[in-house]
Amino acid sequence: MNARVLDRSLLYGSAIFLAIWVLVPFYLIAISAFTPQAKIFDYPKPLVPTSFSTETMQFFLEARGVLPSVLNSLLVAAFTIVFGLALGTPAGYALARFRFRGREAFQVIVLATKMFPIAILSIPLAVTFLQLGLYDNLVSVALVHTAMALPFIVLVTSGVFVAVSHELEEAAQTLGCSRWGAFLRVALPLALPGLAAAAIFTFVISWNEVFAATILTLRTRTLPAQVLASLSTSPLAFKFAGGLFMVLPAIAFIFLIRKYLMNLWGSR
């Protein structure tokens, strides 16, 4: 009995300790970002804030270029979701429904792409985009983000379509639907929640991406590119508020797709 109690408390003790390790930085950035600017350099700072103010967040949002960069980030993410789903959903469907020659090879390609440092390729791409007149353009950033998100989209959509019974589609076809009609009327509606999860994950990838966005833009910065490019010149208050602002939507979205996390990252 005693050994069991000890065992339990050890288990919960370690689990709680690790949870604190994960959560503490979020707490600290939140109280930093809501500290009035005058108090940012107070020392030693209390771990429980004595004053609360939205002044620092306002300072960040009103800083030059921040709001446009937020809008740019949202646009790039939207483009990435459209491109990514348009390209990736058919491939995911094919992997889920067909046994064909080259299927394994394609899976290896997807796997290798997932690990490939696509961001590094933005250096030669920047030169090409410059020649094509696509440099400093949100669509070119979205194209690179699409390449990054595509393997994840293929993996999750194939998982989604595996879960949607192919017999339902076949039944629709015997009732007079075309193959395309059966997909559109039967498989697609059932797959929508999974596709939404893929879209949200794509949003997180694009919203977070720093390297390619910084290389490929000059004036039309995305939010991370804006924050990174001004790191050496911006005051601490700006960085803290920017940090919190980048983190919040990502956390909200990951909460929405928590059910799918294993599907997205879990398959090696």
Place this chain on the structure above:
Amino acid sequence: MRTRTEQFLPFALLLPSIGFLSLLIVIPMVQALLLAVMAEGGGFTLENFQRMVADVNFSDAWRNTLLLLILIVPLQIVLALAMALLINSRFRGHGLFLYIYAIPLAISDLAAGILWLAVFTERGYLNSTLQSAGVIDQPILFLSFDNLAGILTAIVIAEAWRATAIVLVILIAGLQLIPRDYFEAADLFGANRLRRTVHVVLPLLRPSLQSALIIRTIFAFQTFAVVFALAGRNMPVLAGEAYTWYATNRNEHVAAAYAVLLLGLTIVATVVYLRVLGLREAEVQR
């Protein structure tokens, strides 16, 4: 006729993504190579690689990148393994803890760097806490340019904090593939939790551990924004030098030489990955 369309349908469905990926990956790879071996005025040269290697920051960037890799990757694996084994014991409430541990999945390396900047900066929360506890009399300059150990510690902690979540989901997925009967069998033979972990779980988890190790190794070569957020230019790393040569020095040829170097490192690591795990392993994945 119908069967013929059916036969070609999967290829038609794959074509868009294959076409797109070759456009966005294969062509830029060739171009990176060309840029790297091309002189400013045209013609082939090794000058760009020579300038890269001769640069004062080059050897530091190599050392720092490798140092970070060696320090961060094992720490991530150990932390993630601890989390995964805890979750896998399926205690009451393990779902909530899994969600908490997975939150950093959504955090960029830039944001992670800034979060930990609030901790490690001169008047940050670490110094504040130490001072309030009476451990120090004045703040320690963790991120000063002459405090390499301090900078390294801060970056290692920030990166381990962020990317442990990625290793965690890989390991959890691996644990889910192990039939629960194996644990029960181990229990039946009187194995305690430690023995069960060492003799049953870890050997079965080996493929997941290997792939997590290699994936994190590949991404460690790209460590960049977290370093910039915490140390600025005080700590050169390979990906950071590529960025600086492109954006600050405005020399895309040397930047491309760095890109080629990073691509080379990645390809070597990927080949090792596919060799070690084998195609059979890759087939299992959806």
